[in-house]
Every structure is written in structure tokens, then in C-alpha cells.
């Protein structure tokens with residue numbers, strides 16, 4: 001125990017005092033700008049991010065690519081950022097900012113892909129943190145070396161929050177037909193830069209800007225945990241001290257009552273049914 005205690009150090013304190021390490025935690029890989037991805041609000045005297053919105057952003061973003069008034073190639077990031085991507089199963093992502101809009105960019109299996117950074121399910125700015133996947137029985141689209149009779153398919157990005165899968169080329173969602181993301185053409189050039197093909201700045205920000213899609217205070221209505229609190233009977237209860245232990249709830253906890261015998265388990269489920277989608 002002494003050895004463990006003596007060997008303890010705060011790795012985050014260490015990290016933020018190291019400029020090289022800090023540089024690896026930039027919000028955007030193409031600018032020192034930062035953006036607030038969510039508002040905060042107070043709850044029982046503490047600040048927390050606002051709850052997710054109840055409704056997903058069900059607009060069809062996948063057709064945007066053909067609807068912009070015009071598009072033009074623009075450099076967004078050095079391709080050196082993606083060095084080594086083809087040796088990694090998930091490729092290498094980057095988050096870039098153009099005006100008020102956040103975009104996610106990947107190099108995966110020798111190809112580049114660009115999409116918006118927001119997952120429309122809960123309007124979370126997270127897609128570049130997701131896992132890139134690919135149907136192993138089918139060649140990647142554009143994969144000329146792959147000899148297969150099966151039709152090609154684009155890789156997908158799986159949102160890290162609740163695993164909605166989005167096609168990196170077409171933007172459709174295979175796990176929820178009402179959702180989609182905007183995608184952009186992307187290509188590397190001889191000047192060492194990755195180019196994408198977005199619309200004019202104002203048009204992009206109007207359609208996909210952070211200010212427009214960030215979740216705002218009060219959007220979620222009541223706490224999504226109110227129902228859960230009712231089920232576990234936490235609402236209105238005060239913890240009380242019993243033999244030095246503060247029970248979180250009266251009565252049975254995890255199916256065991258205070259005498260140690262089994263009881264019916266509380267009917268609480270998370271992640272499905274009527275429970276909050278977290």
C-alpha cells in the first residue's frame with residue numbers, strides 16, 4: 001500500500017503542465033479556436049451540461065451535398081496529421097472548424113472522408129470520436145484492389161454515444177432511418193493539404209453551424225431522470241444514518257432487504273423501455 005501511495009501522481013495535473021501533451025488535446029486540429037458545444041445549467045447547486053434534447057434532429061442532412069448553391073475545394077488540414085492511419089483499424093480522425101461549423105474528417109484504409117461533427121440523435125458534437133467500421137464481406141467503395149463480386153459499400157462512423165451508424169459517403173443512418181448526416185467530398189493534394197468541398201461560409205453556418213445546433217437550456221423540459229427517481233423512490237426522501245451508514249434509499253436495495261434475505265428486485269431498467277436514453 002505504501003508503495004502504491006508513494007507512486008501515485010495526478011496524471012492530468014502532469015498533462016496540463018506539459019505543453020506537448022496539451023497540444024494533443026486541442027478541440028480542433030486546424031485552429032486554436034474553441035467552441036462551446038453545450039450550455040450549462042444549475043442543478044442542486046452544481047453546474048452540469050444541459051440534458052440532451054428529447055427529439056432528434058430529423059432533418060434530411062444527407063441530401064445537402066446536392067443542394068448547396070455552390071461548392072469549392074478548400075484546404076482544411078495537413079495530411080501529415082493522418083500519418084500512420086492505414087495501419088490502424090480505426091484510421092485517424094480530426095475535428096476541424098470552418099467558420100461556426102464543426103466538421104469531422106477521417107483517413108481510413110487509404111481514403112479520406114468528411115462529415116459534420118454533430119450526431120443528429122442528441123445533437124452531440126462527437127462523431128470524430130466514434131469508431132469507423134466497414135462490412136468485411138464487401139469491399140470499401142473506391143477500393144480498386146479488392147476483388148469481390150459483392151457490391152462495394154462505404155465505411156460507416158458509429159457514434160460513440162448510442163452507436164447510430166452513419167454512412168461516411170452518403171450520410172444515411174443504418175440504425176435509424178429518420179437520421180442522417182451531411183457529408184463532403186475530400187481529397188488530398190500534392191501541397192500536403194487535405195481539401196474538402198463545402199458551400200460558402202454563410203450558407204454552411206446557416207445549415208450546420210454550432211450556434212444553431214448546440215442544445216440550449218430548457219429544451220429538454222423536465223429532468224429525464226424524474227421518472228427514474230420515482231421508480232427508485234428517491235424523490236422526497238432524506239437519507240438517514242443507520243449504524244454509521246447512510247442508506248441511499250429505504251427498503252430493499254439491489255434485491256436484498258436489511259435482514260439479508262432476497263426480495264423482489266426494483267423494477268428499474270436503464271437504456272431501454274421507458275428509461276432515459278443515456
Ligand code: FES
Nearest residue numbers: 119121159161162
Ligand atoms: S448522440 Fe449519437 S447516437 Fe445518440
